[in-house]
Amino acid sequence: DKQIAPDAVGVPQDAVHRLMDEYLHDYEFKTSFGVGTSLFDQGKIRYTTQQIGLREHFRCMPEIIRFSNDLCYSGGPLIPLRQYGADRLKPLEKVYVPNGYREGRGGRVINHPEAEVIAAKIVELCGHSQYTGKTMGVVILQGEAQASLIEHILLEQLGAEEMECRRLICGNPYSFQGDERDVIFMSMVAAPNERIGPLTKLADERRFNVAASRAKDQMWLFHSVTRNDLNQSCLRSRLLEFFEDNPVDPIENVDCEKLERQAFEINRSVVGPPQPFDSWFEVDVALELARKKYRVIPQFEVAGKYIDLVIDGGGSRLAVECDGDAFHGVDHYEQDMERQKILERCGWAFFRIRECEFCTNKDAVLFKLWRALEDRQIFPIGMEPVPKESEKGSHIPEDEDPKNIGGETLGKIPASRGQLFHPLEGINDPSNIHEAMQMNYSALRDAIIATLKSRPNQSCVKDSVVKYLLQYLEIISRGKPREAFAYKVDQVIRRMDEAGILKIYTATNERVKLKPEPYLSMALGKDFVSE
Template identity: 50%
Template sequence: ATILGDLVVSAKGRWRRLAADSEALLRDAARLLERVGPARVEIPHDIGEDRLRADVERRLRHFEDGGWKGISFLAPRVVRETRYIVKRCRVDGQKPHTIEHLRRVRDFQDLQSKMRELRQLWGRLSVESSDFGQACRRAQELADELKELLGFFDSTLAGAIGAILGPKRTTVVSASERHDWLKAIDALLASREARDAKRQLERLLETVRGSQTGPRAHPCLHAMEMAVEARDVAAWHSAWQERERVREDKQRLARYDRLLERLDASCPGLADLLRSTAGDPEWHQRIRTIHEAWAWSSARAWLHRVSDASAYKERVQDFHGLQQKIEKATEQLVSLRAWQAFFDRLDDKTVQSLTAWTRAVDRIGKGTGKHAHRHRRSARKYLMDCVPRIPAWVMPLHKLWDSVDAVPGLFDTVIVDEASQASVDALALLLLARRIIVVGDDKQNSPETVGLLEDDIARLAREHLSQFRFRDEFRPDTSLFDHAERAFGSLITLREHFRCVPEIIRFSNDLCYRDAPLIPLRQAPPNRLPPLRSQFVEKGACEGDGQRIRNRAEAEALVRVIESLVADQAYEGKSMGVIALQGHAQAELIETLLAQRLDPKTIEERRLRCGEPATFQGDQRDIMFLSLVIAPNVHYRALTRLPDQRRFNVAMSRARDQVWLFHSVRLHDLGPADLRRRLVAFFDSPQRVALETLSENLDHLERQARAPRQRGNHPEPYESWFEVDVALELL
């Protein structure tokens, strides 16, 4: 009552000091309790507390400083004077010989002192107990209660209560007065709860009445309204149960509709059948055989699916799509692993050299400056430092000469692609490589000696290559592939062809690869485009001559077709290319017309490019357009030479899916040995050409079969003479 009375009149100073002092003492007591731990300490009561505390401290300090214990009367003075501590004190029943035991005796004395101070602070409220832990907990509870009480009287709530009670606030000190106040508060709260309940009942009544709009309101709602007005609990309970039953029926109906939707998704038409025949007693029997009916329906659907002719085409399309995804994923995986291996090999020195090389190349610029040769030499030096760390270099020949020094065996392996186009200057690659792989096709474009006299070539060979055995072969029109074939001889023929569909590559097989025809591995998808398309330009006429000859009507017709195909859905996403089979002026004209009629974005997306056969060697497009160029109004020679065959071979083997031929001459306008005639005939009647080719191949195979046979000398692509006999029997 004293505490409450002081706090009510805001006399808090005394109790705040009590709380602060208690908190400090409890904090020290808790620390000492933790240090004493569960140890049981006994000290004599007939020795003064101060003396005992001082002697324990003296003895402890002596031993902590490394003092000697001594023997009997030879012991140090402090040991002799405090020897009674060992005789009279006990720690867990043992004499305190060790430093740890002396510390516990000291801490126990300090704990006794702190507990005595706590008992003095709290007086009769404290707990008299020999168990210091229990006494500390009781003192902590008292301190927490006091702190909570002080916190309450410091809050705005206590201020509000004081403002409400006014002069009567001191009455709460009396227990009876507090009881009367609590009864009044309970009554006020009960009155408010009754008022709130009445309001809730009125809102409920309004809600029930509002739910009865229209003639379709359920009778249970009216019963609920009457029960609320009459304050009839039993009637309300009955009406509420009816309402819950209706709600459950509604939920069941909603679940029934959801099940019908799921059934309709799995078996279209079943939901409508169930709705239209709801209540039909025959469903009782049908439900018992639903599994059998479902199995029959599934079997019928499966039979319809597997017997559907379009399903096969869809599966083939799916197969091609998955195959493309696998190839793309494999390509990405190989690329990522290659880059990872590349970065694993890089070290700081290589990175620094690459950075320096980049700066040197920037200084070279166009290569025409006064000091360009010096910067080029520096760039080459930096790049030579990178050679051991960069696993693969991909570059054209002219870049190679600018990038590295002519060091013998600089690269472990050199792979030369399109070697049939590499001229005599590529022979230096044999110096740079420890091993070289030359990839090419002598049936495709090779270096040309345009503007060079044969006598000059022979004279230079005699003057500079007099000691060479094959000096006459070192000519500008011989390729690296020709030299490699002569020098090494270990020729590996790659017959698998991955680009063109079979109908397109057949022309090249008939023209250049009769002895070892290419085997087309790419098969067109079911929705394939016609592989061969030709268009005769009746009004075609040539202007110009030589390399500047061109046929505007043929170019116009070709461009119109490209315009229509770009807008055709069947050609969506297809890349395109144009090859002029004579001169370069025709390709330039077509390129100009395309730039006028197509927007740059379309040209870029379609990779639309125009040029001569050599322009596309090593490249490919989905759709290729060939312009024959010549017309009856000009005189032209027949194309029969090997370079002409190479150009026609390259031109016809660049397309993956489709080739268009635009020509202004008929078969009767062309000589019998002219390659143009062969090309036009191939487009006009590919089946006849295919049969002729098949007949020629069959005759050749029969001649080989009649010749003496030896194990292992069977013709390709057959794997045995047995396969040859079977093929002859079938054909």
């Protein structure tokens, strides 16, 4: 009942009452069917003590939905459950247009400078890679003519095709009721050159609630007034105050050096773990992740609940729960699992670590964790794959010999690469390092097998697998993309070792060797079953 409804403009009240008397004459609540009531009002009348509000909110970033929570739902606030990573857009942005002025009356009011600035910003953002594929919308907070003006400017500067691709429409809150966009631009329209009447009615509140809850990722406010120009009770002032005073939720990574020092210096039997950790076990797990350069957020809050550790990979996240033996009795464990079920329903993926297993077989536990991170495409800081469009051919300068990269001689590239791949998920015939990063486990496993079969004794130094694999795939790369791919290959090799497909052993240095037949075929059969 906090959403907007069509205005009953031109509907005669006496005609409505005449219809009530004619068709609802024996109905107890016939007067509740007026033009100003809704189905929500009917529900309140019939189920006064049995109302259940839907409080889970998945659309907006937490910072965006705060305005509606403060304005309309303070008694039972919506619980934001939207997941996001460190690479998200900044949720709230505002632009002050000091030269803005208002002209026109009633629904025909416009603010030409504000319209020009909004259109220019939209055109600018459409050229940024961060906004690739983002849908957009412009919501006008006063009148209707401003929407037509902005749309006209955008048609000239952006073009109808781009607007259609981004589902970009301009309108008032009624135009967006029940709809959403990735990015919303709001035009306040009001300017100090004309008297600004305060917006304080319930209908105004509903309009502002709808306008400020349409954006999924980012919401912009363009204004030509300051709070000093507005009545404090006006909803415009409240919205402007919200944009000025609401900080963005920080995504704070663990400081590895500081945490290492604390873990080494503090007497754990006497002193508790550093804030915000709940236990020293959480600290130990966080350190293992931080040493690998993963972005780790301890005691991450979501929907009023806390996750021990969240590993952030930009576009993906993994929740890690540390089940310490001293702190997790039966009751506590049941509560944890109930919370996990709720968050899994909201899209969270969980990885649980028991302290006894971590202490007795740390390598095995961490191996499973590294694999879970890889499966969700979560990489250490600085090892993330570079977007594909940034690669235009090879990273190697034209005058550099591609056969000798970083001291590695590639030699002749085999011609049998096309025989390797079969129809599986992911990219199976990569043409560059970024496509190779998209290869799934099965495709990489088969590529490594084919590579090792071409080596003497079906064996090679473990650190050289990437070199021979890239040679086999006819891919040339170096630097960060190659390092990220090497990390992925290392995880696949360890998984293949665990599956019995190959063996990691130490001679003069660490080497890998394929298992002989029939053991290789048997291991592959089991590996296919387990996928």
